[in-house]
Structures are given as structure tokens and as C-alpha cells.
Amino acid sequence: MGILEGLNPQQKRAVTAPPGAVLVLAGPGSGKTRVLTHRVAYLIRHREVAPWHIMAVTFTNKAAREMRDRVVELLGGSLDGLTIGTFHATCARILRREADRWYATADYVIYDRDDQEKVVKQALQRLNLDDAKFPPRMMVKLIGRAKNELITPQLYRAGAYVEEVAGRVYAEYQALMKKSNALDFDDLLMQLVLVLDAEPTVMKKYQRRYQHILVDEFQDTNTAQYALLKRLAAEHGNLFCVGDEDQSIYRFRGADWRNVRRFREDYPESETILLEQNYRSTQIILDAAQGVIRPNPHRTHKALFTERRAGARITVHEAYNEDEEAEFVVNTILRMIGASGRPQRAKPGDFAIMYRTNAQSRRIEEAFVRAGMSYRLVGATRFYARREVRDVIAYLRAVHNPDDLVSLLRIINVPPRGIGAKTVAALRDWAEQAGASLGAAIAGMAEGSTSGPGMPPPVAGRASRAVSRFADLLAGWVARSETTPVADLMDLILEESGYRDRLHDGSPEGEERWDNVLELRNVASEYPETTLSEFLEQVALVSEVDNLTEELTAPTLLTLHAAKGLEFPVVFIVGLEDGILPHRRSWDDPEQMAEERRLLYVGITRAMDRLYLLHCFRRSAWGDAELGRPSRFLDDLPPALIAGAGEHLDRRVGRRAHRDRLLPGLARPAQAERRAVLAPAGPSFETGQRVQHSVFGEGVVIESEPADGDEIITVAFEELGLKRLLASVAKLEAIGEG
DNA sequence: AACAAACGGCTTTTT
DNA sequence: GCCGTTTGTT
Numbered sequence A: 001m002g003i004l005e006g007l008n009p010q011q012k013r014a015v016t017a018p019p020g021a022v023l024v025l026a027g028p029g030s031g032k033t034r035v036l037t038h039r040v041a042y043l044i045r046h047r048e049v050a051p052w053h054i055m056a057v058t059f060t061n062k063a064a065r066e067m068r069d070r071v072v073e074l075l076g077g078s079l080d081g082l083t084i085g086t087f088h089a090t091c092a093r094i095l096r097r098e099a100d101r102w103y104a105t106a107d108y109v110i111y112d113r114d115d116q117e118k119v120v121k122q123a124l125q126r127l128n129l130d131d132a133k134f135p136p137r138m139m140v141k142l143i144g145r146a147k148n149e150l151i152t153p154q155l156y157r158a159g160a161y162v163e164e165v166a167g168r169v170y171a172e173y174q175a176l177m178k179k180s181n182a183l184d185f186d187d188l189l190m191q192l193v194l195v196l197d198a199e200p201t202v203m204k205k206y207q208r209r210y211q212h213i214l215v216d217e218f219q220d221t222n223t224a225q226y227a228l229l230k231r232l233a234a235e236h237g238n239l240f241c242v243g244d245e246d247q248s249i250y251r252f253r254g255a256d257w258r259n260v261r262r263f264r265e266d267y268p269e270s271e272t273i274l275l276e277q278n279y280r281s282t283q284i285i286l287d288a289a290q291g292v293i294r295p296n297p298h299r300t301h302k303a304l305f306t307e308r309r310a311g312a313r314i315t316v317h318e319a320y321n322e323d324e325e326a327e328f329v330v331n332t333i334l335r336m337i338g339a340s341g342r343p344q345r346a347k348p349g350d351f352a353i354m355y356r357t358n359a360q361s362r363r364i365e366e367a368f369v370r371a372g373m374s375y376r377l378v379g380a381t382r383f384y385a386r387r388e389v390r391d392v393i394a395y396l397r398a399v400h401n402p403d404d405l406v407s408l409l410r411i412i413n414v415p416p417r418g419i420g421a422k423t424v425a426a427l428r429d430w431a432e433q434a435g436a437s438l439g440a441a442i443a444g445m446a447e448g449s450t451s452g453p454g455m456p457p458p459v460a461g462r463a464s465r466a467v468s469r470f471a472d473l474l475a476g477w478v479a480r481s482e483t484t485p486v487a488d489l490m491d492l493i494l495e496e497s498g499y500r501d502r503l504h505d506g507s508p509e510g511e512e513r514w515d516n517v518l519e520l521r522n523v524a525s526e527y528p529e530t531t532l533s534e535f536l537e538q539v540a541l542v543s544e545v546d547n548l549t550e551e552l553t554a555p556t557l558l559t560l561h562a563a564k565g566l567e568f569p570v571v572f573i574v575g576l577e578d579g580i581l582p583h584r585r586s587w588d589d590p591e592q593m594a595e596e597r598r599l600l601y602v603g604i605t606r607a608m609d610r611l612y613l614l615h616c617f618r619r620s621a622w623g624d625a626e627l628g629r630p631s632r633f634l635d636d637l638p639p640a641l642i643a644g645a646g647e648h649l650d651r652r653v654g655r656r657a658h659r660d661r662l663l664p665g666l667a668r669p670a671q672a673e674r675r676a677v678l679a680p681a682g683p684s685f686e687t688g689q690r691v692q693h694s695v696f697g698e699g700v701v702i703e704s705e706p707a708d709g710d711e712i713i714t715v716a717f718e719e720l721g722l723k724r725l726l727a728s729v730a731k732l733e734a735i736g737e738g
Numbered sequence B: 001a002a003c004a005a006a007c008g009g010c011t012t013t014t015t
Numbered sequence C: 001g002c003c004g005t006t007t008g009t010t
Helices: A009-016 A032-046 A061-075 A087-097 A113-126 A136-148 A161-179 A185-198 A200-209 A223-232 A259-266 A283-293 A322-338 A358-370 A387-400 A405-411 A421-434 A438-443 A461-481 A486-496 A499-503 A508-526 A532-541 A590-604 A632-636 A651-660 A671-678
Strands: A022-026 A054-058 A083-086 A109-111 A182-184 A212-215 A239-243 A271-275 A315-319 A351-355 A556-559 A568-573 A607-616 A618-621 A624-627 A689-693 A697-707 A710-717 A721-726 A732-737
Touching: A009 A032, A009 A271, A022 A032, A022 A259, A032 A054, A032 A061, A032 A212, A032 A239, A054 A061, A054 A087, A061 A083, A083 A087, A087 A185, A087 A223, A087 A532, A109 A113, A109 A532, A113 A136, A113 A161, A113 A182, A113 A405, A136 A161, A136 A185, A136 A223, A161 A182, A182 A185, A185 A200, A185 A223, A200 A223, A212 A223, A223 A259, A239 A259, A283 A590, A283 A607, A283 A632, A315 A322, A322 A351, A322 A358, A322 A568, A322 A607, A351 A358, A358 A556, A387 A405, A387 A461, A387 A486, A387 A499, A387 A508, A387 A532, A405 A438, A421 A438, A421 A461, A438 A461, A461 A486, A486 A499, A486 A508, A486 A532, A499 A508, A568 A590, A590 A632
Parallel strands: A022 A239, A022 A271, A054 A083, A054 A212, A109 A182, A212 A239, A315 A607, A351 A556, A351 A568, A568 A607
Antiparallel strands: A618 A624, A689 A697, A689 A732, A697 A710, A710 A721
16 A cells, blocks of 8 residues: 555545546646656556556656656566656657658657758758748747647648748758658657558557556647647547646747646546645745736636745845846855754755846856856756767767768768868769769768769769768778667777867867767767667757756756756746846747746746845846846735845835936946945955865965955966955865965 | 858747 | 857968
């Protein structure tokens, strides 16, 4: 009976609900995922369902991994055949298995948005359309939107002129994808639905296999995903969906929280269960969150409650600008970590700083660096988006799938090997005429090859020799790719292609890039058994957020989107200004504004004990400073929940007061003052003084300059070289004369 | 063909 | 204020 232990009555009811359609609408921190995992365990243990017959889908790999671990923990032992994974990974695997039913082969590659744009550019070129007039980004967006709605190029109907063009580009794009043996993210879903519809035997096969389907974060499903679920569940109707309409924040990728309503219409017999008890936050934080979300229309009201005490009130703070905002965050963290004597004092890993856009992370990072404090950044300049990483992956893809045009074009002359634009164009024409892919045509030019188009290559002399050399290289890698572990194959490619020497040019940037390449190699060497195909799939479908390590030893910086599903004792949300949150791109669309509100709701409900909401008086955008207007969402916080009431009791007044301040001649009023409060005169350091820093180790003070009532010192550390630190913040200890 | 310098567009959010 | 692309130079 261990499976039902420790569950509250609502949770128990959800876990043990009879098979059939079940909708669990759950508030934040209510143990949603717990209910899902216990349900899986319950089906296996008490309903005697074979693990083989269960499919549980989520949106992130992290959630999937957690779920699997917890099911294993509940039941003990391995659960062979249990399918737990993300929508995309699950679809990718089925498509690979059924590849012969459908246009691609099992070797297909997955294109991300960057690759998609390149394909669109190709398509525009072939259609003689100007890519300045029809921005590839927009085309990608329109194509993606169509795919999320299961609209094929044949079904695509235009309303506006751009869409008419988009329709043609879409058709050409799809033809190119097919030629390249490539699928984009949206294809993974749409193509699978198309296969199921076109092949009744395949449909039957998976309907029989997956007798019970469970979905987490159901509010984030798009039309294609919902269609897939409906098809798989069509025979038995065992569809168990868990979600929270108020946490739907992925509209931009087609998510439609109205699927929750559709579900109720499609399964009128379904049972709806609410989970309203929150196990995470204080009542004050919950009340604040509800204040923010309440104005949204069409919600299923949930009365969130907790058995925790009211807790500390929320701090709303106006900083002068981004730097002061960041400093407020860092200083507050340092204060809370340093506050000795308290029963439980905060640990660095207890803190999270959340923002609307990745661009906002930089100023916060800088403040942490100034303070000599380490931090953990999620996302931002994404590892897999770095040029060198993409280059190496392109090499691997080109080896794996010779038809992958985007990858081939990326590496054909990187590092420079004498195959210029003209040569490439000639080769492409040649391949086109012979009805072969560029990769196949080039392969025909390798030494001793008998394949290739039955025509002489269109290039001669130096260019011809260069292409042949490249073809030989490729052929050599392809020959070894079947039997060589991925990491070794990478070594071979890096060496023989000259890519390693190119990065290793002695410059610090080169070193950094090389480190990134090595990191990618590490990923590969961690799983020596992984095939090239599996490795490439993993690289395409696993995001960095998924790689978040569990043990937290430093404050976490992340976007509000990335924060979903996580919790932290202390949360700072920065940049709460109109134009940022809500983002200015959302102003003209009520649906989008509702989503911005949900985004803030998600952020607030990540906090367990303490919540800080920050906004700036001035914010610089692309260089010049603008005046920030406090976010309209702040108006919806019940004033009684806000600490230091005077300043922010009535936000309307606050906003009017703010407008009154928009007068000329306004010099930085609060800055010096605030520094004085936040940074009381610290110890002062002299040149030559030896110091000890908690993170950087030992060093010698090189320079000291006063700054706004504080002191900026430059220290030469033995290990790390020169660092500039703010004396009041840096936690330096003098250790005798040097 | 390879590099340096100027230019322009851009910021939501992610599988 | 950054990044990638285009343009000009050798």
C-alpha cells in the first residue's frame, strides 16, 4: 500500500481514479508530478497493467527523468518497456521505427530553428523571392504555426499576401527538407500524426501498445500534440491529463490552453479533479500570486491554500537602474547568507533570480562577478548554439546523413580548404541535373569511387583537387562511423579536417572555443555505447535546462519560462516594468497579455519563503536610457502583502508619482544615498596588502579607488590574475603585509 | 580566397 | 551594445 501513503484525499482520488479520461487541474506546488508518478505506479501495481502498455509524456527531459526515477523508486527494480519521455523524443523514436512507412529514412536528422532559417533561405532563392522582403524568421514562424495546426502545404490557405508567399515557401521548404532527409521540431509531431492517419495498421499497432496514456503540463499541448493523444487513446479512452491553465506559457510555440476545454468536450464522461492544496509557498506568496492571476478571463477558479503560516511580506523595490537593481539582488543575498545567529541561515543555492528575457541576465551576472560570488546561469547563450559546437555537430551530421545539405554547406569550406562559393554553386548545379544530393555528388569524387552522377565534375584543376580531397576525408569518416565510438570519431574529424588547428591559434577566444568543443566531446564520451544516430538525436532534443544539476551551491539565474516546474526558498523577479513584463510585443493582443500575466504568476509561485519584485526607474535599451514604468501587474498585488507599505501601498499613486517625475533635469537622485545604505563604509585596503578571498583565493591589492562612498579595489590573485572588486561586497580578509 | 572594417537589425519566451 | 552579414581590400 506504500503507493498511496502520504497523499492527501484529492491526490489519492486522482491516483486511484478508474481507467478512462481523467483531467486533473492542479495549482502550483500541489504535487502534480507526484500524482502522475504515483498513478503510473498504481496502474502497474494495483491494476496489473504491464509497464509496456504505459506511455507518460512530459515537455522537458528533466521532468521525464525525474518521473522515471520516482516510479522506479516507488516500485523498485527496472520497468522494462515503460515509455516515459518528452513528446518530441517519443515521436522521434516512433518515426525512426516506422521510417519505411514514410518519406524519410531512419537516418533522418533533426533541424533546429537556425537550420530551418537556412532552409527557408534556400527555398526563397529557388522561388526567386527577396529574403529582405520576406524575412526567413517570419517564414519559419508561419510554417511552424501551420505545422502545429496540422496544416500541410497542400492544405495551406492564405488570408493575406504574406501568407500566400508563405504557402509557396512552405511547399518548397518541405521539398528541401525531404531531400535533405531532415525533420524540424514541428515535423516530429505532425509527420507522426500524418503517418498514423495514412497507415491504419500503424495506428492500430500503437493504439494497442499504449493502453494508458498520461500527460503532464497538459495546458502546454498544441493542436498536433492533442491530436496525437486523441488518436492513440481512441480505442480505450484511457487518457490521464494533468495541468494548470494558469501556467500555460508556451503559446508562441502553438500551445493552446483551450485544449483543456476541448478535452472536456471530447470526453464528456471524463472526471475532473482539482488539486488546490499547495505544499510549497507561504500564504502571502499564494495570495500575491492569486491577486496577479485573477484578472485573467476564462479560468477554472482554484482556491489555493496552504497549511504553512502566512510568512514574510513581499518586498517591492524600485532601483535607479539595472546596475542598482542587480546590486540590490546581490547585496540582499549576501546579507541573507551572512546573517548569522538566525535559526536557519540561507545557503547560496536557495536563491533564484528570474527575468523575462535572456538579455537581462548580463547585468545581474556582472554584479555577481563584482561581488566575487559564483552563480549558475541557465540557458542564455546556449551551448548548442555556439558556432564551434554547431560546426562540429554539422561534421557529424554530414557523416551520418550525406543528404544533409545545411550541414554540408556549413562545413564544406570550414576550415578554408579552397572550395569557394563558385565551386559550391557549380557542384550544386551538377548534382541537381543528375538528380542527386550535393553530398552524394561530392562522394562520387572521392578516390576510387564508382558512384556519383554519370557526368564529369564541372570543376577542374585546383578546385577539383580540393573537392576530391574533401570527398576523401568524408568517405574515410563515413567508413569508420559505424564501428567507431562517437568521441573517437570526433577526434578523427577534428584532427583530419584541420578544425582543431584552426581553433588552436593561440588566442584566448580560440582556447574558449576549443574548450566548448571538448565539452561536446565529453558529452559523447560519457556514453561510449551511444551510436552516432542516437547521439545526434540527443543533441537535438535535450536542452540545457535539462542538464541542471541537482545539488545547488550557487544562486540560479534563469528566465521565467525556464523556471517552470522548479522551486526556490527565495525568488527575485527583476525588470518588472511595462515593456519588459508585460513585454511590449504583447501589448496589442489580449491573449498575449493574459499569457504575460501567467508568466509572472509562474514566477511568483516558484517562491517558497521570500519574494522580491524589482523594477527600475531608468532602463537602458540598446545603448540609451529610457524611463521605466512600473509593471501594470504590480497594481494587482494586494497592498497589505507588501512590506514597507508607505512607498507602494497604492500602486496607482505610485505610478502617478512616477509620471510626475518624468521631468527634465533629473539627475541620479537616489544613487549615492542608496549606496550609502547598502554599502556602509567597509574596511579599506592599501596597495600591497595581501588578501584572502573565499572563492578566488589569495592575492595582492594592486590599486584602490574610491567610488560613491565605497571602494573599488584591483587585486592580483595567484590563480586567476586581476579582478576588480567592490570592497564592501567582496568578502575580502586582510592577511598581513605582502 | 581570406581577412578586416563597416553596417544594420534586433530581443520575447523553447522542444 | 551585440551579433552576424555585407562590403572592400589584399
